[in-house]
Amino acid sequence: MASTAAILVIGNEILSGKIRDANVPYLAEELFGLGVELHRVVMCRDDVPVIADEVNLLRASHDVVFTTGGVGPTHDDVTLEAVALAFGRQLARAGDIERLIRGHFGDRTTEGHLRMADIPEGATLVRSGEMPWPTVLVENVYIFPGVPEILRMKFPVLRAQLRADAPFVSRRLFTKADEFELADILDEAAAAHPEVSIGSYLAWDTSEYAVKLTFDGKDAEAVDAAVARGRGRGGRALGGRDRSREVGEGGVGPPQEGAA
Numbered sequence: 229m230a231s232t233a234a235i236l237v238i239g240n241e242i243l244s245g246k247i248r249d250a251n252v253p254y255l256a257e258e259l260f261g262l263g264v265e266l267h268r269v270v271m272c273r274d275d276v277p278v279i280a281d282e283v284n285l286l287r288a289s290h291d292v293v294f295t296t297g298g299v300g301p302t303h304d305d306v307t308l309e310a311v312a313l314a315f316g317r318q319l320a321r322a323g324d325i326e327r328l329i330r331g332h333f334g335d336r337t338t339e340g341h342l343r344m345a346d347i348p349e350g351a352t353l354v355r356s357g358e359m360p361w362p363t364v365l366v367e368n369v370y371i372f373p374g375v376p377e378i379l380r381m382k383f384p385v386l387r388a389q390l391r392a393d394a395p396f397v398s399r400r401l402f403t404k405a406d407e408f409e410l411a412d413i414l415d416e417a418a419a420a421h422p423e424v425s426i427g428s429y430l431a432w433d434t435s436e437y438a439v440k441l442t443f444d445g446k447d448a449e450a451v452d453a454a455v456a457r458g459r460g461r462g463g464r465a466l467g468g469r470d471r472s473r474e475v476g477e478g479g480v481g482p483p484q485e486g487a488a
Contacts, residue, residue, distance in 0.1 A: 230291040230390050234268040238297040250376040251296045263392030279310035297374030301340035312348035319346040356385045394446040399455050402437035413458050421454040
């Protein structure tokens with residue numbers, strides 16, 4: 229079980245804008261649904277010492293870390309090497325992964341393909357019957373490829389072991405008041421209930437409401453109290469449609485900006 233998480237996105241192509249990252253939104257939504265707080269996202273180049281330094285910083289301050297990108301057969305796929313460096317370990321060829329690679333590529337298998345089977349010594353392979361291709365886990369660091377479709381096939385295997393003790397509870401309010409009217413009200417609610425995360429999001433593409441407010445936390449009574457405090461103090465300001473739910477099932481994420 230985990231309480232806090234960080235994501236390290238690796239790849240020159242992300243930092244140059246050649247590829248648009250799709251993994252962070254997916255992981256953020258999944259983690260929220262599991263009751264895990266995503267505290268930090270870092271992006272870095274395909275540079276072994278830089279990746280190793282970032283891994284060490286993140287793993288020391290978060291329960292779990294997810295790396296995405298830099299896992300493959302080409303020269304710039306250096307994540308496995310960098311994670312090994314971060315932990316002071318050597319790379320060792322994993323026979324299970326080598327067999328999967330050879331079974332998939334057959335006679336076309338190259339040494340470049342087999343490099344993907346070289347993982348940090350002592351790493352754990354996390355998999356299931358539905359997903360035989362394993363995710364490499366080194367202590368609290370999960371190593372994912374950068375291809376979104378592959379990451380999304382692999383992640384569900386981890387849900388049971390990542391799920392936090394308590395899910396998030398989310399409440400959403402929609403109002404036609406503007407943020408200037410709401411600022412003092414929300415400041416008071418946030419000060420009175422620091423354990424509740426309160427968000428305010430302007431609506432640009434609808435005339436039904438001007439601002440969506442979200443209230444997220446693990447204590448349902450505290451979340452409801454924050455909503456009630458805002459309503460009682462604000463009167464009309466927080467009047468509007470109320471949508472609420474408990475977020476505890478894997479794959480069910482937080483209220484999205486712009487959602488009606």
